[in-house]
Amino acid sequence: MINRDLITRNINSRNTSNTYLPHPAVITEVITENSQIKTFVLEFTDKTLNTNFSYESGQFVMLSVPHHGEAPISISSTPTRPGNIHLSVRIAGRLTTALHKMEPGMTLGIRGPYGRPFPVHIMEGRDLLFVAGGIGLAPLRSVINYCLDRTGRYGTMTILYGSRLPSDIAFRQDLDIWSTLPGITCLTTVDTPEPGWTGHVGVVTTLWDHIQISPSDCTALVCGPPMMIKFVLRDLAGMSFSPDFVITTMERHMKCGVGLCGHCYMGGKLVCTDGPVFSMAELKDMDIEELR
Amino acid sequence: MNEKFILRKDHLTGFLRKLSKGHRLVAPVRNRYGDLMFQVIDSLETTDLDLSEQAQESPKAFFLPQEEVLFSYEASGGIYDFRPINNSEQTVYFGLRSCDISAILYMDVIFLRSPRDDHYMKKRKDSILISIGCNTPGENCFCNATRTGPFLEYGFDLQFTDLGDRFFVESGRARGDEIFSEWPQFFHPVTEEDVRLQYQLALEAKAGFRRQIHVEPAFSKLRDDAVDTAVWREMASRCDGCGGCAYICPTCTCFTIFDRMESTETGKRIRAWDSCTHAGFTRMAGGHNPVDMKIDALRRRFMHKLYYDYSAFRRPSCVGCGRCVDMCFGGVDIVKFIDIVCAGTRKRTRDSRRILGDLLLEAGLISRTDLEKALSRQADTGEALGKILMDLGLVTCAEILGVLSLENM
Amino acid sequence: MTNSIEELRGAEVIMVIGSNTTEAHPQVARRLVAAVDNGKNLIVIDPRRTAISEFADIHLQIRPGTDIPLLNAMMRIILDENLIDDVFIEMRTENFSSLRDSLYTMDLNELIAITGVTAEAIGQAARMYARAQKGVICYCLGITQHICGTGNVESIANLAMITGNVEQSFTGVNPLRGQNNVQGACDMGALPGVFPGYQPVQDLETRKKFERAWKKSLPENLGMTLMQMTHSGRDGQIRAMFIMGENPVLSDPHASLVKETLEGLDFLAVSDIFLTETAELADVVFPAASFAEKDGTVTNSERRVQLMRRAILPIGKCRTDSDIIMELSKRMGYRMDYEDMAEVMEEIALLTPIYGGIYHDRLEKDWGLQWPCTDRNHPGTPYLHKYSFTRGKGRFVPAEHHPPDESPDSEYPFLLMTGRVYHHYHTGTMTRTSEMLEREAPRAVLEIHPDDAGSLNIRKGDMVKISSKRGSIEIEAEPTTRVMKKSLYTSFNFRETPVNILTNPAMDPVAECPEYKICAVKVEKVGHNE
């Protein structure tokens, strides 16, 4: 029995003179993932930070875009590949729309990292199942690459990724690499096919029949839209996954990222500091609106 | 710490003048419209402090302003620079009430945990807190039920008690002691009589509450999830989402952050008060709101104030100041909520406060004629009923405390 | 308003008609809620399910524009069941027989059928109101912004009078005003035919009085109404205009015509605190100071004149409205020299009997004075018509159903109603610059009944195009049962969805108030808003 306190609360607070002051960071590259998602590769203006900025997979930063305030964005790169950080962002509202217009050479603001990371230590020695929908692959990309970079420490890896349309499939570069690696099963599915699509059709939970997992040895990491999370969690519980080994991320409106503003309050917890990573066991104890 | 002295009322202005030498002085002043507000006192000659009752608004805005600049920025081309700003000033707060102090202690818990809020911390470090205990609790006060007043044992730098022609002054922190030793000329040793009188007043004040609010029973009901959905629905149907309850509340600290552009190249990042009853508080980009505003928002508000904080910090994040009573357009205040929850009914809210008089009558401690006599005197003087009954020699302080604690069971 | 807001607390039965009180008049709504909590009865008459209707004992969800038949039906029932107040009618009113006769010629069942509400509910409401010792009616723009607005108001007065629910404390008929100072603007003669205090311009004595004070001869003919001025088209007879603190390009019906009219002027000057859509058309714009930057008074719905104090000095180059007027007047050759607003108030008191006792120094204390307040010792008047109506006896004026100017037809099958949202004021010129208010209500939505939405294949968040004979706009749909089938509702506060492009400028012939509340439209789906 794994104690869920093993997933410890992250108290990774930077000791700056101003809790809210971001660090300038320059865009060095923009990767267009699909029509809605772009990955921004960033380097801090303060060069020392490029090596000193230590983070773990699953954590997020507060990203400032001039005149548009801030938004929480998961780090989609892995700490095992230092030097720059990747943020993969989907267009959602004003800030993200403004961000998508930005080009290499322009500067953004970053403060963080914040939040409780994925519990990589309890994953060691176990099989791993990653289930993602849409932009939900951004935080999982970080942990998947992290696990790949630390070869031999984990069992088999299965990656399931759902998109609405074939043209919505993001992170193709990564998916291509993962599909070719030995010991990894990587399946993609779409809700609605388009001409020329020969792959799986249906929501991500229709892929269960195509994979082999043994729930007692496996840790599942699930990220995506609330509806997807709800159904995937339900199915995993049905397969008798232990709730301590089903890990997901929750999304809430966020303003401060450091547990002060109250926006991300959820069932008595704060998503920014107590999460965004939660185990299914923890979520059961809370009363979460969208999982009801 | 815990030193005690006497300050003669005649010497108060002189004392405050000394204090306000290196500090800004903030104290309650009555404005032209009759509202009692905490204000920055520029001149002690031309401004009369008013210590007669609790100020209409708490001093929250001095620690967490309704709008506060976090930093300014410059953005042009490849540059994006952030410039920190200091919003703090050395300040003496005089005339805070016990609930105000308790609310500041609560804010400390929120803002000074790790990671702490530097803007708040600076303001707190720069502050001297001088409170005055409440000899007669106000009409809507219920700090007895939240254990945050009417007098405190700690939390203040200095606590004043009004003994008529003089103040009984105690220190609660090292900073208070420093004040005693910095200006010893104002402070006289306390006599045994002073100590006895102060104790007596503090006891009487406890008996002077006009409302009995069952904070702990409400906590148990919330913990056991024993609140009928109909109660939440009723509460929600009354909420217009104006945020007034949160803005007036000294312990509601939620805020939002946004950029205010000042030119194409410059702007400020601002934080401003926010409220969990606003729809935009939880709404995410694209319009999805995980919180059903009709029910969950209000549930969250009261659960947070009365249950979550209680379980996390052993104290509710309501300090019983009574300020939100009568603030809400729909009559959704914490007092009504607790009443409804405890009554267990889903009848529309009627004013169901239990008057002290009824309790004493039920307990057979006074007669109806006694009560009427006391009530008519209360109508004249506005004094607390408990105090009148004691003055008339009808009940003792112990008896009043007795029925109140029964009532609080 | 004949009552004070506080007096709502004392009423036994309160009838709210055509008012989304919670959103538009929260301070009144809180009294309504308190009254309900104290066991008083509330009747709400509104085609939409509003927040206040949830508190009502009876909610009559009538078809839009059927207020007169409803009120007539209620009166007919009151008459049939002999619940009228004979003594009051006898002593205090005139022309009752004509109302009675007209009600008797009407067919009750027919009236009820027009409203779309059950006979039972109407009967209940009629009895509840008639039997009340103290009954109050509050109405708002849902009553006046109709082609039959005057008839609506008269019918309300009829109902109040046949039941004797006027002239005492905790009774009466109360229009709720939309702004902090509409009442004040009307009081000060911002109407085509009157000087301050409703003194008619056509009255020779009055005119002489003002001419003596102002040392100018004054025209005796009536001025033009707002609608005549803003809807005369490119070649209207008015050639120059000075618009202060109004944004008619967005707020007036048939907005394209307004724009055309203003663009056709030889000269347009606008004074406003922001550069509004109207100001953008102006030749000269005066940056005006906001309420916080000036002294003065406002008069609210309950005729209460209150003093407002300057909190900060005017920012930048802006100047107060009075400064702008005085300076302009000086340049145009007429010296206006008022030292301060107190001096202006003194002149008002001098020339306006109902304001005769209102001076700044008297307003310092408490919350001001309610007019009529005729001299320095007069305590003000909390409720009007205490001893007699302004014109002597109350006169009954029977009214008949007048269908909306534009009824739905096969091409435009929906009725569109307009109103405001809680968070924004008018065209949002001020409120939409507040980050918080803008976050709370960033856009307008179109309320449409789920059945109608279903048959048009419209889901929540879809963009739809609504068109009337005058134009069309695109807006996000929100299926909700707040509106009835075949009715739509949206707010006019948003420049992105300028709903007044659609609305009908047809006017009530007496009050000249346009029929904002109803126009016929069609709805088409155009896409989905992510």
Ligand SMILES: Cc1cc2nc3c(=O)[nH]c(=O)nc-3n(C[C@H](O)[C@H](O)[C@H](O)COP(=O)(O)OP(=O)(O)OC[C@H]3O[C@@H](n4cnc5c(N)ncnc54)[C@H](O)[C@@H]3O)c2cc1C
């Ligand atoms: C822990 C966490 C990690 C996230 N990681 C990613 C990621 O890697 N990639 C990605 O594309 N998106 C991510 N999101 C979602 C992303 O934060 C929102 O899409 C984004 O804030 C929308 O901002 P906007 O300014 O474009 O929208 P607007 O409508 O302009 O929103 C205004 C502000 O509201 C707040 N807000 C609105 N929606 C959200 C939301 N869904 N979550 C949190 N705050 C919100 C933000 O402060 C935002 O700046 C993450 C959210 C959270 C909570």
Ligand code: SF4
């Ligand atoms: S004061 Fe009342 S209406 Fe306003 S947010 Fe609070 S509960 Fe809602």
Ligand code: SF4
């Ligand atoms: S909830 Fe009400 S009574 Fe309690 S501290 Fe806040 S304002 Fe005061």
Ligand code: FES
């Ligand atoms: S984002 Fe501010 S508390 Fe979580």
